[in-house]
Amino acid sequence: MIVTQDNDAPTQESSELSLAELEADGDLAADYVEGLLDIADLDGDIDIDVANGRAYVSVTGGDAELERLAGADTVQALQDLTRLAVQAKTGRFSRLIIDVGGSRNARATELKGMVDAAVAQIAAGRDEVELEPMSSYERKLVHDDVAERGYFSESRGEGRDRRLVISRA
Numbered sequence: 001m002i003v004t005q006d007n008d009a010p011t012q013e014s015s016e017l018s019l020a021e022l023e024a025d026g027d028l029a030a031d032y033v034e035g036l037l038d039i040a041d042l043d044g045d046i047d048i049d050v051a052n053g054r055a056y057v058s059v060t061g062g063d064a065e066l067e068r069l070a071g072a073d074t075v076q077a078l079q080d081l082t083r084l085a086v087q088a089k090t091g092r093f094s095r096l097i098i099d100v101g102g103s104r105n106a107r108a109t110e111l112k113g114m115v116d117a118a119v120a121q122i123a124a125g126r127d128e129v130e131l132e133p134m135s136s137y138e139r140k141l142v143h144d145d146v147a148e149r150g151y152f153s154e155s156r157g158e159g160r161d162r163r164l165v166i167s168r169a
Contacts, residue, residue: 019050025086025094026055032085033057033078033098042066044100055096057082062101070101076135097137108141115145118166122151128167133157139164 017025026048037044037059044062048055059066069078079098086094097104111134118129131142139155142164146153152169155162 017053021090022050022053022055023048025090025096026050026057028086028089029055029057029082029094029096029098032082033059036078036081042069053095055094056099057096058099060101067101070103072103072107075100075103107138111138111142112145115142115149115166119149119151122166122168128165130156131164131166133161133163136162142166 030046030048034046042062042065044059044066047058047060049058050056059069069075075098078100079096082098083094083096086096099105114131118131121129134142139162143153146164146166150169151166153164153166156165157163
C-alpha cells in the first residue's frame with residue numbers, strides 16, 4: 001500500500017472550480033504578470049494552460065534580463081503576489097502556478113534528484129530522510145514521486161519550515 005500525507009491538500013471548494021473559472025484565473029494572472037513585466041520593462045511571452053485543477057501561467061522568451069526572475073524564491077514570490085491579485089478580483093483563493101523561463105521544470109528535476117538521494121539512503125539502511133523546506137506545490141510533486149516509487153512521505157513543520165520526510169512504506 002502506498003501512502004502519502006500532507007495537510008496542505010486543497011479544499012473541496014478549490015478543487016471543484018469549473019474550467020471557465022480556472023481559465024478566468026489564468027487570464028487575470030496573465031494580466032497581472034504582464035503589468036509587472038511592463039513596469040519592470042522586461043519582455044516575455046505569456047502562456048496560459050489549465051491542468052489538474054489549476055491554472056498555469058508561464059513566462060517565456062524575453063532576454064537575459066528575464067532570467068533574473070527565474071530563481072526559485074523570486075518565482076514563488078511572484079506566484080504569491082499573483083495569487084493575491086487574482087483573489088482580490090475573484091474573492092476566492094487561487095491555486096494557480098507561475099513559471100518563469102522553465103524554472104518549474106528545472107526545479108522538478110532537482111526535486112527528483114533529491115528523492116533519488118533519499119531513496120538511496122533508505123536503501124542503505126536509514127529509517128527516514130528529511131528533505132529541505134519547500135513550497136506546498138513542490139511537496140506535492142515530491143509526495144507523488146515518492147508514492148510512485150513505493151515509499152512513504154509526510155510533511156512536518158510549519159510555514160516556511162515545512163518539509164517532507166521520506167521513509168519505507
